[in-house]
Amino acid sequence: MHKYFQPVIISLILINGLIIVSETYFAGNSVLLALDLIIVWIFALEVILKLVGYGLKGYFSDRWNIFDFIIVVASLIFYATPFVSILRLIRVLRLIRLIPAIPALRKIIDSLMKSLPALTGILGLSFLIFSIYAIIGTTFFSEVLPYEFFGSFHTALFTLLQVVTFESWASQVARPIINEVPWAWAYFVSFIIIGALVILNLVVAVILSYLGQDDEHEREKQMERLLRENSEVKRDIQEIKQILLDSHHKTNDLEQENNLKQ
Secondary structure (H helix, E strand, O other): OOOOHHHHHHHHHHHHHHHHHHHOOOOOOHHHHHHHHHHHHHHHHHHHHHHHHHHHHHHHOOHHHHHHHHHHHHHHHHOOOOOHHHHHHHHHHHHHHHHHHOHHHHHHHHHHHHOHHHHHHHHHHHHHHHHHHHHHHHHHOOOOOOHHHHOOHHHHHHHHHHHHOOOOHHHHHHHHHHHHOOOHHHHHHHHHHHHHHHHHHHHHHHHHHHHHHHHHHHHHHHHHHHHHHHHHHHHHHHHHHHHHHHHHHHHHHHHHHHHHHO
8 A cells, every 4th residue: 555556566467568668679578577587476476465454354345456456466376388379469468457546437337337227239230230330231232342341241240340430431432322323322321421420429428427426426425424523514514513512510509608608
């Protein structure tokens, strides 16, 4: 929990990324390999420190800690094996450790994971729209362009994916078809409006709503804490007021007794 602990780990992850990039230019360099191994053992020490600090239950209750543990352990295991390709993949996956290390990234990924059920519905709607347009495309345009565009259902789906990503869709797909089938403009325009604009905005809206929910949840927690503190302060003030009133009454009673005695 030291303020310098997390920045040091983030710096090591970034250095690890630079080492991996450097190895694409200097393959098999002994210095880079030695630095990479040192960083792996530092990551292993980090895991051990967290296990000691949080305890087994506290450490493994966080799924990001589980991810870190798997990556570090796999890195150590595959260093002594001939599976070079798997080791390279694991080394690249170490860069993903930046996500739990940086709160802003972690918040985005957590919100994305929470939005998956809602995104599943949008994915189903997208597949339905793509299927309808793919069937229309294979029905009317299969003989206009070569087979790889609208010759079959699966090729039509891939062509529609190209259209919806705006990758050379006008010059390569839409214009040749419109030259042969003039009404085809309605097909492409409607698909782009529905597929690219509406569906994409739905996905963005869902993710933003979950991001907003986290902010709202934090605000509610802060408000609850402030209300609780406010009520405690009010109770303390009431108690102090009561003590002062009791003290005042006692003082008055003593003064009256003294007056009666005199």
